[in-house]
Amino acid sequence: MRESPRQELWVGMFVLVGLAAAAYLSIAIGNLRAGGAGGLEIVATFDEIGGLKPRARVVVGGVKVGQVKAIDLADDFRARVTLDVDEQLPLPADTSASILTSGVLGDQYVALEPGGDPTTLAAGDEIQFTQSAVVLERLIGKLIQNLGSGSSGDGGADGSDDAGGEAADEGGGAE
Amino acid sequence: MDAAPALAKPIEVEAQGLHYARGGRVIMHDLSCRFPAGRISVVVGASGCGKTTLLRMIACLNRPHAGRILIDGTEDVAHLSDGEVHAFRRRVGMLFQGGALLDSMTVFDNVALPLREHSGFPESRIRDEVHRVFEAVGLANVDELLPGQLSGGMVKRAGLARALVERPDLLLCDEPFSGLDPPTIRRIEELLLFVNQNLGGTMIITSHHNETTMRIADHVVMMVDRAAVSGRPRELLAGGDARVAEFFADVADSVPGAAP
Amino acid sequence: MSALGGVQSLGARSIAFVRDLGRFSVFSLRLGNAARRPPYRWRRLVREIYDTGVLSLVIVCISGLAVGMVLGLQGHNTLARFGATGSLGAVVGLSLIRELGPVLTSLLVAGRAGSAMAAEIASMVVTEQLDGLRMMSVDPLDFVVAPKAQAMLISMPLLSTLFVLFGIFGGYVVGVVVLGGDPGSYMSTLTDAVVFRDDVLGGFLKAGVFGLLVGLVATYRGYTALPTSTGVSAAATSTVVIASVATLIVDYFITALWGY
Numbered sequence: 001m002r003e004s005p006r007q008e009l010w011v012g013m014f015v016l017v018g019l020a021a022a023a024y025l026s027i028a029i030g031n032l033r034a035g036g037a038g039g040l041e042i043v044a045t046f047d048e049i050g051g052l053k054p055r056a057r058v059v060v061g062g063v064k065v066g067q068v069k070a071i072d073l074a075d076d077f078r079a080r081v082t083l084d085v086d087e088q089l090p091l092p093a094d095t096s097a098s099i100l101t102s103g104v105l106g107d108q109y110v111a112l113e114p115g116g117d118p119t120t121l122a123a124g125d126e127i128q129f130t131q132s133a134v135v136l137e138r139l140i141g142k143l144i145q146n147l148g149s150g151s152s153g154d155g156g157a158d159g160s161d162d163a164g165g166e167a168a169d170e171g172g173g174a175e
Numbered sequence: 176m177d178a179a180p181a182l183a184k185p186i187e188v189e190a191q192g193l194h195y196a197r198g199g200r201v202i203m204h205d206l207s208c209r210f211p212a213g214r215i216s217v218v219v220g221a222s223g224c225g226k227t228t229l230l231r232m233i234a235c236l237n238r239p240h241a242g243r244i245l246i247d248g249t250e251d252v253a254h255l256s257d258g259e260v261h262a263f264r265r266r267v268g269m270l271f272q273g274g275a276l277l278d279s280m281t282v283f284d285n286v287a288l289p290l291r292e293h294s295g296f297p298e299s300r301i302r303d304e305v306h307r308v309f310e311a312v313g314l315a316n317v318d319e320l321l322p323g324q325l326s327g328g329m330v331k332r333a334g335l336a337r338a339l340v341e342r343p344d345l346l347l348c349d350e351p352f353s354g355l356d357p358p359t360i361r362r363i364e365e366l367l368l369f370v371n372q373n374l375g376g377t378m379i380i381t382s383h384h385n386e387t388t389m390r391i392a393d394h395v396v397m398m399v400d401r402a403a404v405s406g407r408p409r410e411l412l413a414g415g416d417a418r419v420a421e422f423f424a425d426v427a428d429s430v431p432g433a434a435p
Numbered sequence: 436m437s438a439l440g441g442v443q444s445l446g447a448r449s450i451a452f453v454r455d456l457g458r459f460s461v462f463s464l465r466l467g468n469a470a471r472r473p474p475y476r477w478r479r480l481v482r483e484i485y486d487t488g489v490l491s492l493v494i495v496c497i498s499g500l501a502v503g504m505v506l507g508l509q510g511h512n513t514l515a516r517f518g519a520t521g522s523l524g525a526v527v528g529l530s531l532i533r534e535l536g537p538v539l540t541s542l543l544v545a546g547r548a549g550s551a552m553a554a555e556i557a558s559m560v561v562t563e564q565l566d567g568l569r570m571m572s573v574d575p576l577d578f579v580v581a582p583k584a585q586a587m588l589i590s591m592p593l594l595s596t597l598f599v600l601f602g603i604f605g606g607y608v609v610g611v612v613v614l615g616g617d618p619g620s621y622m623s624t625l626t627d628a629v630v631f632r633d634d635v636l637g638g639f640l641k642a643g644v645f646g647l648l649v650g651l652v653a654t655y656r657g658y659t660a661l662p663t664s665t666g667v668s669a670a671a672t673s674t675v676v677i678a679s680v681a682t683l684i685v686d687y688f689i690t691a692l693w694g695y
Contacts, residue, residue, distance in 0.1 A: 010489045011481050018488075018593025021600050022639070029528065029603075029626055030635035055630055064627070236566055264572045275567030277559075279482075289571040337571070 039066060039087040043126045044097040049079040050108055050133030052099055057109040058083050065089055068110060083110060092117040098131035108133060183344045183376035185213035186247050186266070188233055190403075193242035193253075195228060202228060203239070204401040210379050210394065212247075215371050217388045218381045219422065220398030226381040227272070229398070230347050233379065234269055235260045265293065268338030270348040274330035276322035276337070283318040286337045293341070308336040311373075312366060328359040332366070339370065346370070348380040352387055360384065364391055385426045397422065462655050469577040470585055479582040487548040487583075488590030492597070494547060495540055499598035502535055503527060503605025511610050520616050524625030527606030532629060532638045536599035537591075538686050541645035544591060545678035549653040552583050553674040556657025557667040565658075580658055584650035591646025592639050599638065637693045644689060645682050652678040 026032040049071065058066040066085030074080040085091070094115030101108050112127075121127070188210040195203040202225040210216040218226045231237040233244055235252055244253045252263055276285045283305060290301045309315065312332040317325065325333060331351055338346060351367065352360045364387055371378050382388055388395060389408055396405040399418045406414065412423055420427065510526040556579065559565050565575040603625070610616045629635065653674045660670035 007485045008481055011484045014484070014489045014492060015589075015593065018596060021596040022592070025532070025596055025599060026631060026635050029532075029629050030631035031626060031629065032631040032635070055627075057627060064623075067627075231566075234570060236569065261572045264570055267570065269567070269570040271563045271567055273562050275563040277564050277567070278562075288573065292571065292573050334567075337567075341571075 040085050040089070040091075040121070041069065041123050042083050042085065042091070042121050043124065044081050044083060044110070044130050045074055045126065046079045046081060046097075046099060046130050046132045048132040048135060049081060049099055050101075050135050052081065052108045052110070052133060056107060058085055058112065059109060060089070060112045060114065065112070081110070085112075087123075091121045093119045093121055093125070094129065095121060095127055096129035096131065097127045099133035101134070183342055183374050185375055185377045186344045187212040188345065188377065188379065189245045189248065190229070190232075191243045191245065193229075193232065193239040193244070195225065195232070195237070195239050197228075201401060206242070206398070206402050208396045208403040208405050210377060210396070212377050213371075213375055214393035215367065215378045215380065215391055216394040216396060217392040218379065218396045218398065219383060219385070219388055221422075222383065224398045225401075226398060227349055230269075230349050230379065230381055233345075234267060234347055235263065265341065266344045268341065268343035268346045270331065270334045270338045270346070270351055272350040272353060274322065274334035276330065276333055278322045280321075281318065282314075282320050282322060282325065282333050285322065286333065286340055289337065289341050304340060305336075308340050311339070311370070312336045313362070327354050328356075328363070331355070331363060335366065335370075339374070342374065342376075344376050346376050346378045348378065350381055350383075352382055352384045360387060367391060385423055389423075389426050458659070459651070459655050462658065463651050466576055466581055466584060466651070466654065469574060470581040472577075474577075476578065476582050479578070480585055483582045483586030484590055487544070487552070487586045488594060491544050491547050491590070491594055495543055495594045495598050496601045498539065498543055499531075499536070499601030500605040502539060502598075503531065503602030503607075504609045506530060506535075506602065507606035507609030507614075510606070511614050511616065520610070521620035522624045522628075523606065523610040523616055524603075524621035524623070525628035527610070528603050528625040529628055529634065531599045531602040531606075532634045534686070534690075536602065537595045537638055537641035537645055538682060540591065540595040540598045540642065541649060541682040542679050544587070544594060544646075545649045545653075545682065546675050548587070548590075549649045549674050549678050550671040552587070552650075552653040553657035553660070554667050554671040556580065556583070556654060557660035557670040560658070560660055561662045561664070561667060576658075580654045584647075584654045587650030587653070588643065588646040591649065592642040595638065595642035595645075633693075637689070640693065641686065641689050644685060648681055648685060649678045652681065 052068065052071065054068050054071060056068045057064050058068065066083055068081055069084040070082040072080050072082075083097075091112065092115045094117040096113045096115065098111050098113070099108055100111050115129075189207075190209075191207050193203045193206040194201075206229075218229060220226050228237055232239055232253065235255060239253050242253065243251045246252055246263070250263075252260075255263060276282070277288075280288070286305045286308060287301050290296055290304060294301070296304070309317070312335050314329065314332050314336060317329065317333065322330060322333065335348075335351070338348075348367070351363055355363065367378065367380070368391055370376075380391075392408050394405065395408050395411050396403050397411065397419060399422075404411065404414075404416060404419065411419055412427065506527045507523065510523050511520055514520045514523055514526065556565075559575075559579065565579065568575045568578055607618075607621055611618045611621050656670040656674045656677070660666040
């Protein structure tokens, strides 16, 4: 029953390397954090989230700082999005959130734009200023409607304002 | 086994009305026989008549479909619970036909295994005990060898050493002479006689080697027609049973001279 | 009449299958009990991990690398049609972590270590080594079989993890180094797409379940092998077939129940 020490050494190395690989897979690739639950949770409510999905990226200035944890419907039929962001990040209370698209047809993500308020967001706080997703089909639909009905249309004016506003905001976000 | 301390407490084995069938073939039908305490009994019979099965039944490795196997006239080993089987087997050593040594472990570790499992002895005491049995069965310098590196005779000796290391009251040997050359057979014979005289346990051997049977047996059990006839070797041959006479035809001449 | 005979043989097969399944369950429970109770056989476990884990390391790593490289090539060509080659890391990583790593590792290990394990136990049955242990009052399930099944359970997740990492590396080599993809987006789409609970933990769970499955099938087939040389080869062959098919079937159910 005596084992050669070489065999024991090999087994020891195998188990160590295997556990190290499992740790790497969990932490570096699987984004497992030691704390378990994760970072700072904040809430943002949008009129329209488009194709935003859980686990979508949350970025500040293009740098990833967290991900979308959950999406559900609030009491007023708006979309309530729970964001899970790095708790080391001192986000000002007047930070705004917008839903943007990477490329023309790419994934949608949440971009945060920090304001200048000296107080910072705490866990569970809600972001006050949000910008909804641009739904391309709706935008095109309204464009066609506007072109068809011309400038004299009655109901179309409202829609054209809306579409214009969103397009402008989109431009602002992309800066 | 110099200065062997405790002698075994020989036990008597008695089979009563055993039935056994395998694959629809009846191997034993109302088989009864007795193995006297402290003596060497040899079980003989044609190939496939169930000699090994009988031995395995006594060892609780097979269960008879009917009948009893009594130890010292009382305990029935054919119907023991698992725990009782464990306790009973501590008193029994068995030498299997092929030795049955674990081939992933050295010879020393094989023989030391029962002591390491049950005795709680320190390693130095285990080493002494194992070397003492090695000496008794005539093995030397085999400690670090694997069973695959041993010759047929050495495998039997190592198997015997493992069966003896816990000083059994009952020693079962399944075909200890098969596949060996004549000189080695005689050495194993002497070894079994030596063990019987010096340890004093009951010994049950299966064999189809008639010359050996006549030389070492105190008692012969012959399995014929799914039952058994038995007696002292000379009495059995003189009994006039045609089946016995036919089976022992090759040694019939030598027996009167050989038997004391 | 022949139709009736067909129905009859189907019935007989079904009964045999259910009976085998029942025996397998009883065997698994007894094995679990033997493994849970002391004595714990660490040294034997180390030896078995060496046989199943360390000796499978090379084929698992090479296979992982090859599978990752194929995924890199196929994924790159397919994604190129949509102009989405940046997502190659996510495609390669997710397929490996969720499916290919655990499943292919299980198939490889069943073929390499599982068949050897079944054949080793079966040949111990043939040469009466397990009976030899029983005669020493040592439970072969505890001494021989349990360490083998445990070694499989421990080795499989570790091997699967290494398969996955080598696969991700292989995909990187082809997708980034050979075909000139973007190194940053390979890793960032990978880490963005992978979720610990759904993907990584689910992969570990699969590998663990497959390890248990292959270990139990191999030891059961070996332990219940017929004591003949064809019994040994049948045990090895049926282990590979049953363990592989069972891996694929169980994979579906884990995938469905783990909520992907």
